Amino acid sequence: MSQLGATRYGKAEVRIVRIGRGEAPDGGDLIRDRTVSTALSGDLADCYLAGDNRNVLATDTQKNTAFAFAQRLGDGEPERLAIELARHFVSSQPSITRARVGVLEHDWTRVGTAPHSFVRDARATRSTVVVHDGAHGTSVLGGVQDLVLLNTTDSEFWGFPREEYTTLAETQDRVLATEVSAQWRFRSDDIDWAGAYRGALDALTTAFATTYSYSLQQTLHAMGVAVLDAVPSVCEVRLTLPNRHHYLVDLAPFGQDNKHEVFHAGDRPYGLIEGEVIADDAPDAGVAWS
Amino acid sequence: MSQLGATRYGKAEVRIVRIGRGEAPDGGDLIRDRTVSTALSGDLADCYLAGDNRNVLATDTQKNTAFAFAQRLGDGEPERLAIELARHFVSSQPSITRARVGVLEHDWTRVGTAPHSFVRDARATRSTVVVHDGAHGTSVLGGVQDLVLLNTTDSEFWGFPREEYTTLAETQDRVLATEVSAQWRFRSDDIDWAGAYRGALDALTTAFATTYSYSLQQTLHAMGVAVLDAVPSVCEVRLTLPNRHHYLVDLAPFGQDNKHEVFHAGDRPYGLIEGEVIADDAPDAGVAWS
Amino acid sequence: MSQLGATRYGKAEVRIVRIGRGEAPDGGDLIRDRTVSTALSGDLADCYLAGDNRNVLATDTQKNTAFAFAQRLGDGEPERLAIELARHFVSSQPSITRARVGVLEHDWTRVGTAPHSFVRDARATRSTVVVHDGAHGTSVLGGVQDLVLLNTTDSEFWGFPREEYTTLAETQDRVLATEVSAQWRFRSDDIDWAGAYRGALDALTTAFATTYSYSLQQTLHAMGVAVLDAVPSVCEVRLTLPNRHHYLVDLAPFGQDNKHEVFHAGDRPYGLIEGEVIADDAPDAGVAWS
C-alpha cells in the first residue's frame, strides 16, 4: 500500500513583457521582461488519486492571473509581483495552502536617448522566488544567475591532498572564472527590492574581484559574506559556482613560451562549488527554500 | 556575524565511455556511455573560511577516480559505479563525511549484427544518484529522464474551478503529452539494478498509456503506483511531468473542419505537475534526496 | 549608392502535429509531428525599400496555410506537404516567384499494442527542403539529422603531414563517432518518399558500420556513395560529419592498463568534415540548395 506524498503543480515559464509608456524620468518608456512560474500545493489528493478537479485551479487560470497582475502592478519590482500572486492564490482558493511564484527578470537598456528603443542586456538575470504559505506566511528570496566573472590572476590552488588518484599540479597563479548562481533570503517581505538587488549584485561582483583566492570555495564564502554585509535585509545567501577551467596551452613544441597568456577554455567537466552563509540572527527559513 | 552553512563541491559532468570488447553474448562489443558528477561534503570550513585546502580532495582527483573506477567496474551497472565511488571518497578521506554521485547513462543500440557499430538511442536517459554518508549509510535513487510520451485521446480535463481569471474551456477529449523525469528510491543497495530499471521504465510507460486520464496529476499518481507495484525494491517515487500542451488549430476560417486532427505543439508556457508516491512501509529517506 | 540583393522572408518553426485516428493498419492511430518553415522570394522591393506590404503574404498567413495543408494532406509524406505548400505560394501569389519549404519530421513509436499511445523516438530526425521556382520548377531534398553513430574499432588515422604544429600521434585503432547531418537531392518530385528515406537511412548507417576507415573523410564518401547506390532516385548527397573525439584516458598513474577501454568523450573542439558525392548523370541542381 502507498500514499501520496508532497505535490505541487502550476504553469511554468510564462513570458510576460510589460511596457511602461512614457514612465521613464526623461519621458521614455520602461520595460519589464519576465519569465513567471507559479506552483500551488494544498488539498489536491482527490485530483491525484481520482481525477477530481474540483480543487484544481487550472494552470491556464494561473497564467491568466499572472498576466492580469503584471498589468495591475505596472512597473513594480518582481518581488512585489511574486508576493501579490502568491498571496492571491492562497487567499482566493480555499483548497490551496501554499503558492510558490518564481520570476526571472531579463534586463534591457535604452538605446542612447531614443525613447522607445532597447537592447537586451544579458549580463545577469535577476531572480526571485516567493513562497506564501497559510501557516508559515510569506518568504522572499532574491537572486541572480548568468553572471559570468573572471579574474586573470590572484588565484592559487595548492596544499590539497596528494593521494592515489591525484595528478593535478599545484599552482600559484591561475585564471579563476565562474558563472554565478546566487539566491538570498530576505528578513522581511517589505523592503527596497531594487536597492537590495543592486546592492547584492555589486557585493557579489566586488567580492569576487577583490578576494585574493586560494580556492573557489574561499571566494564563494567571501561573496556570501559580502552580500550579508551590504544588504542588511538579507539573512542567508546560497551560491552555486561552477569552476570554468582555463587550461594553459603548451606551446613549447612550437618554440613558444606561454607565460600565462593563452588558455583553452574547457566545457566539461567543470568543478562545481556550492555553499551557504547564514547570519547568526537569521530567523528560521521555514519553507522559503522549498 | 555569520556562519558557514551546508556546503558541497565536486566535479560535474565527466563524460566517460567504456567499451567492453567482445563482451556481448554474440561476441560483439558493449558500450557504457555516462555523464558522472561527484560532490563531497565534510570538514571543509577551513577551506571556505581561510583557503586552507588540506581537506579538499581536488575535483580533478575526483575526475581521475571516476575514470579509474569506470575501468575497474567494467560493464557494471551505473548504480554500482556510483556506490563504489561514493563509498571510496568517504572511506579514503577522513575529512569527507558524505559523497553524492550522480550518473546519467546514455543508451546505444547495436547496428544490426555488426559487432563494433552502434547508434545512439535517445529515447530515454537512465539516471542514478547515490548518497553515501558516514552516519546514514548508503542510499540509492534510480531514475529516468528525456522520456517523451503522448496519448492521442483518453484524456479529459473538466470540473476545475471557474473564477475571476478562468477562461479555459472544459474538454472531454484532448491530447496528453509529457516528458517524464522520474526518480525512485531503493530499499537497499544490493539489488538487480538493470532489472529494476527495465521494470520501472516499463511500468511508467504502460501506466501512462493505460490510464484513462482526467488530469495529468491523476496520471502521475498512477505512474508512481505502477513503479511501486512493478519493482518491490522501490519504496518511493518522485515524478516531474511537464504538460506539453497541444492546441487544436482553428481551421474554420478556411472552411475546414478540424476534428481533433491537427494541433499546434506549444513551447512555453507549459503546465508542470510534480508529485510523489510513498510505500506505507518505506524506511526513512535520510539524506537520499539531498 | 546601393541596391537590394537577394531577399527571403517567411515563418519559421511552425510546430504541427497531425493525428490520424484509427489510420494504422491495426486500427491504432498515426502521428505526424513536424516543424515547418516557409520562406518566400519575389517582387518584394517595395516592401524592403518603402514599407509597402502589397506583395507581402504575411508570415502569419503562411503559418495558417501550413496548418490547413497539413490537414488536407493527412498522413502524406513530408516531401508531399512541402511540395504542395511551395507550389501553392507561388501559384496563388503573383508577386511570389520562389518558395522554399523546410520540414523536419520527428519520429514517434507506438507503445506496444496500445492504439493511442506513443513514445518519442529521437534516434534520427527526417528532413526535407523543397524549392519551387517559377522558372526552375520544383526541386526536392531529403535528409536526416541527429543520427549519432559510433564504431568501437576498425578506424585508423595516420600518414598525415607532420609539420611545425603537428603533435598528434598516429593511431592504428581509434573510436570513430559522429552525428550525421545529410541531405540528398532527388531526381524527380514524384517518387516513393517513405521508401527513399528508409533506404537512405539504412545505407548511411550500414556504410558507416561496414567501412574500415582510415579517415572520417573516407567514411563520408562511402556513406554518400551508399545512398546513391541504394536509392536510384537520388542524384547528389551532401554530408556534414562532426568528428566526436573520444580520448583514451591515461590510467597508468593509477597502476591501471587502459587497453582501448575507457575514453573521455570531448565536447569542443571537434573535427568537422564536409563533402558531397554527385552522380555522373545528375541533372543541374538549379536552385535546389539555395
Next chain:
Amino acid sequence: MSQLGATRYGKAEVRIVRIGRGEAPDGGDLIRDRTVSTALSGDLADCYLAGDNRNVLATDTQKNTAFAFAQRLGDGEPERLAIELARHFVSSQPSITRARVGVLEHDWTRVGTAPHSFVRDARATRSTVVVHDGAHGTSVLGGVQDLVLLNTTDSEFWGFPREEYTTLAETQDRVLATEVSAQWRFRSDDIDWAGAYRGALDALTTAFATTYSYSLQQTLHAMGVAVLDAVPSVCEVRLTLPNRHHYLVDLAPFGQDNKHEVFHAGDRPYGLIEGEVIADDAPDAGVAWS
C-alpha cells in the same frame, strides 16, 4: 558512377582565451575570448576516396596552429587572426588551396577599476569569416550576432494581401523585436577592424531605433544601408532578422483594459526576414560567402 563534389574539413569551435597582462592603457589586463573554427579545401580526393591522408593537415594540427597564432598576434583584432591563419594554411600546405577561418569574439568588461577582474558582456557577439584562396585572394567578412533589439512602438504592419488563409488583423502600433545576425563584406583586407566593428554595430542599432517601420523588411533594409553609409570599407551587408512576436494579451475577460501595455513574448513560430544590401560599386564577392 559518381564523383566527389565540394569538400571542406577542419577543427570547429576551438575556445581560445588570451590575456594581455598589463596591456590596458591604465595598466590593467586585456582579454580576447574567442571561438575559432578552421576549414580547409584542396587536393583531398585521395583522402575521401581512398583514405590516403598524405595531404590532410590534421584537424588537431589546425587547432595547435590556432593557439600558437593567438599568442603571436597578441591583442590583435579577430579579423587579423583569421587572415593570418587562413594564409598560413594555404601557403604552408601545397595541397591546400583554400582556407576558411571563422572567429566569434565574446566581450568582457572590466569590473570597475580592478585591474584583473572582468564580467562577461553578452550584449553582442562579434564575428568574422575569412576565406583565403590561392586564386581569389583574401576576402573578409565582419559581423555580429546575439544582438537583441526592441522598439516599443513606431512599428505598423498593414496593407498586406488578404486572401483565403489570411486572418491576421492589421495593426498601426506594435512592438517590434529581433535578434540581429548580420555579416558585412569588406572591400579590403587591411583596414581599421575595431573601428569598423564599432561603426557597424552602432549603425545597426541606431537604424533599428530610428526607422519608423511598416515592416521588418523595411527596417532590415534601413539597417543594411546604415552600415554601408557608416563604414565605407564595407561593400555588402547580409542580415537575418527573426521577428520575435509580442502578442497583446486580452485582459478584457478580467475587466482590465490592456492598452499596448502587457504582451506575451512567443517562442515559436517566428517570422524570419532575410536580405542583403550591396553597394553599387561593390567588387565581385568571389568566394567570400562560401
